[in-house]
Amino acid sequence: xxxxxxxxxxxxxxxxxxxxxxxxxxxxxxxxxxxxxxxxxxxxxxxxxxxxxxxxxxxxxxxxxxxxxxxx
Numbered sequence: 001x002x003x004x005x006x007x008x009x010x011x012x013x014x015x016x017x018x019x020x021x022x023x024x025x026x027x028x029x030x031x032x033x034x035x036x037x038x039x040x041x042x043x044x045x046x047x048x049x050x051x052x053x054x055x056x057x058x059x060x061x062x063x064x065x066x067x068x069x070x071x072x
Contacts, residue, residue, distance in 0.1 A: 028036070
């Protein structure tokens, strides 16, 4: 059931057009300005990936599935 719901949400997301399809006002956004400068630095990608590894600290393996009470 969960896989079917996730698949349906994924397909619906793919069917919806991106927000970039909205008409532009002619003023470049900050992201467009930054991309136009062409100063790509892969170091910041590595820093971001290392920062995301910190999310593994929130993972706590234990037997409680959330539907039953914790044993005392």
